[in-house]
Amino acid sequence: MNQSDYAHPEVLVSTGWVSEHATDPSVRVIESNEDVLLYDTGHIAGAVHIDWHTDLNDQLVRDYISPEAFAKLCSRWGITPETTCVFYGDKANWWACYALWVFRLFGHTNVKIMNGGRDKWIAEGRSLTREKPSYAASEYPVPARRLDDDIRAFADEALAQSKSGKPLIDVRSPGEYKGTITHMPEYPQEGVLRGGHIPGAKSVPWKTAVNDDGTFRTPAELAKIYSENCGLVKGEEIIAYCRIGERSSHTWFVLTYLLGYPNVRNYDGSWTEWGNRVRMPIERSA
């Protein structure tokens, strides 16, 4: 099997492809990172920055921006519904996948991920610039609705999924899943009161889907992890979660686009909601 054996190979582009298409007017390269100032230190020429927190999240209610705000964001960067949006970023594309997933929430379908993300681009000796691009504002029609029902899950839906024994994938580290730690390895506490996992959830850390250089594993390797070992069946309703929804966006991308599972939803409230919510059932394992 090779890259063309991914279910939707067109959503994954190489660093070389981005290098050739970064200035194509029908393409907008978008960097999205966890490190809030990383883009400012240098980025792919022509790439714009979308901040997962300030651009994609509502600043008052824990939710995503409104369709109006999304249209305004796209307009600011000269994006139209036809624009091919290519996402890349740090942390093996966690936040790139998160941003892509939010774009999908608003029905923007022409999306791609640069395989390997920012680290691979740099490792290959490709250039970065600090020059920030500007694009003429575009007309982006306000999306009729946000596709919360299609690719997003809420706590009550995750609870129903748990009770009915349908697949729930916990993509956090093994320690977080077991409940031995309440923070991500290498990160400070994020205000979670209880450790453990949603009852019935299977542990498949996001990292199992990538190679050491941050690129995605081969279709055969991914199929072995998720289909053979985890037992996921195409057509089943699947919910993935982590702590705040970014690592599970990565797994959502793998399942949806690389393996072609049609009914995958991302529970973005994730453990920072579940582990704090009163009377939510929690399972711990040795």
Place this chain on the structure above:
Amino acid sequence: MNKGCPDPPDSSPPSEYPPKLAAIVSLFEGLPEVEKRETLISYADQAARCAPAEGERFDLEDVRKDEECTDTVGIFLKVAADRRVHFRVSLGPQVQILTRAMTSILCKGLEASPIETVLDLPADFVPRIVGGQLVRVRSQTVYYVLTRMKSACRAFLNRERAAAAAN
């Protein structure tokens, strides 16, 4: 663009912070958001200069990779006869930009401060420098270097007390 860090103003309002740090806080508070980010990048760019020089000797060296930080951070502390501190800090390549910036700011801002002043330093200057927009759940390590510096000061004082008790 790699600009040098602007010098903080000479006159700073009286505060509970060491004078050099107070001046940096004052500088940042007067900057609009865009310039604040550029200045943070300038400080981050200079973080490598905070590393200990070859052969430099210290009273305490604490190099470790903690659970709550993405990479190894080394704190090197020298305490002068007048009890004033001199910090050097080494950072692994994965350390975030904000943490790098804060490292430069602290090395500069706490230079020659009394050791007790460092221990008593409140962390509320961090959001005043960085601004509320950049301090978020995933950037809490911006406080990490200060915590490690204080920890080094405490370890130094404990060691000193233990030595005094032994004598």
